[in-house]
Amino acid sequence: MSSSYSTTAEALEAARQRFTERNLASLKLHNEATESLPGGNTRSVLYSAPFPVFMNSGKGYQVFSEDGHIYTDLVAELTAGLYGHSQPHILSTLQSTLTETGLNLGATTKLEMQHARLLCERFGLGRVRFTNSGTEATLHAIMGARKYTGRRKIVVFGGGYHGACFFFCEGGSAENNVDREDWIIARYNDIEDAKSKIESHATEIAAVLVEGMQGSGPCIVGDHEFLLAVQESARKIGAVFIFDEVMTSRLAPGGLQEIVGLKPDITTLGKWLGGGITFGAFGGREDMMQVYDPRVQGGLAHSGTFNNNTLGMAAGHAGLSQVYTADVAVEFNKTGDKFRKKLQEVSKGTKMTVTGLGTILGIHWLVDGRKELRTLEDRREDKGLLELFWLEMLEDGFWITQRGSLALILGTPEGELDRFVEVVKKFLEKYKTLVEVR
């Protein structure tokens, strides 16, 4: 049945009101949280208007809110929650690590060695180092590239996100980025611009840093030819080609680079590869990673209290060796592709556009309803519809990010994914006059 609202603003107002009434416990907690956290928030991406929903717990593919609502979790911790909230192998590994190994031992352990070995095998890395987050992986990959090349500048791409202080948003380099004068920002998916930016500064560039799919877009997919051309251009000028797989490593057994046929010098990793525990890693060519070999005089130090934390090393290894095996990765991403195609089918002719690869998706609400996004500038958002969609999906029991990024949790029943498609269809019918492209 279609709604009686003649404007998105009216529909939004009513949906916000329903949201507030359904989530009074969250509202109360949010107000309390603002007394000790700026805006009640400690992770910007999780802030949502009119106020955030407070979650109480999660199990399997579901999360449970403080207001007593049950949601199918399509946030999946922004891709890091691949295994869900209680995957039996991960759970028993964490429990046995706690009881038999202990928390950090202030020493080198077999745990980091075995996880490193598996990561090297799976992602074709010569050597790897662990960090506490993807942000740190970016940071140390860049510092290593600078040391290796003796150069300073880094080429990145508009719309790219490589961590909390490495964001190249609409206005260029984000205000809180580190080394703001050292970035050269090229257009994503634009081979000519990339080549010209890389090759015209040849002697100054330490590294070229790119994502195969820009996760914060959400999900602006890189053309294979573009990514291969960027790699070639970086090689041509002797810069380190760093491929950010913090999000995309789950898309194939050997990450997105395997699908595209790339051979990065350095790959950055993170998120799910710690089995749900804080994690990051960077690795690749042995000669480049040697700058971090403590036996070599004049190398770089790279410390971090929790780099080899026992829980992340053990859970990451258990997940990769026993749960997210190569075959599982292939099948899971087929499920994701099927899901995305169904959503694309139901949203034809509307302002809703679905992008992504495998188990990572972006849902956009665009004023012009264009179906392909090649750069962030192509994205002319209808912010009202974006929020309305979020509010309504929550009402129907789906937990998604307000910005429209989705990721799948292993073991989510296909019936739930189909139900999401039905709920989306219902939304599009209900707001037919608001969502159609004029």
Ligand SMILES: Cc1ncc(COP(=O)(O)O)c(C=O)c1O
């Ligand atoms: C592509 C990419 N790189 C790096 C990062 C930073 O990872 P972390 O949040 O673990 O610092 C993220 C996080 O979302 C990411 O998506």
